Amino acid sequence: MKKLLIAALSSLLVLSMTACSSTSDKDANTKATQAESKTELNKEKTINDINMKITSASIIKDDTLKKDEAMLQLNFAIKNDSKADYGVGSGDFYIKDKSGKKYEMAGHEDNFGDVIKTGKTLNGSGYYTIPKDAKDLTVVYDQAINKAKDKKTISWEIGTPKSAK
Structure with a gap:
């Protein structure tokens, strides 16, 4: 026992x-x-009472690109907590690599853009053509129609996105 x-x-x-x-x-x-993977995905940032976050970043298949290019898909959630309607779209964001080179929105039919009513949230995708070997990427919000000298921007570090599964 x-x-x-x-x-x-x-x-x-x-x-x-x-x-x-x-x-x-x-x-x-x-x-x-x-x-x-130090990223700021899902980190909410606020500018002028507009709360923005990038919920995901991935490389997707796109047959229209050159051999050395990739298509980056970003998914956004943008909430309007201001007292007025607010217009925002994919063209208000650009991608910057670690050397400071900018990549603008790609002409993709599914790019988001709309006027967000007070208290409402807009969810959508933005598409950006980047080099295949791009690393350490940053997404910058730089409102396209705002030409003010004291224009504010916000940014998110998204690292090096992986291919979508």
């Missing part, structure tokens, strides 16, 4: 050690993945 009890306790001890080790391995892998 003692041998059976000792064997059972030993087995339990081994299993609990394995479970703890497994959990810490998962934690380490999660932290490593987060460190590799």
Whole structure:
């Protein structure tokens, strides 16, 4: 009976050690993945009472591009918390790479754009042609129709987007 009890306790001890080790391995892998992909996806930023966030960024297939180009699809959620209607669209955003080069909106039929009523949210996609090897990308909101000298911009670090599955 003692041998059976000792064997059972030993087995339990081994299993609990394995479970703890497994959990810490998962934690380490999660932290490593987060460190590799420092992005501001899903981070809400506000300008003039307009709350904006980029909910996803991915490279999609597009047969109209040159061999060295890729199509970046960004999904936006924009909420109007101001007291007036607010117009916004894909053309109000551009992509910037780590060397500072800008990439404007691509002429894609599914680009979003609309006037958002007070208290409402606009969800939509914007499409941008970028180099295939582009890395460390930033999305910049730079309202196209605002020509003021004190024009404000906001930006999100999106890293290096992966291909959509």
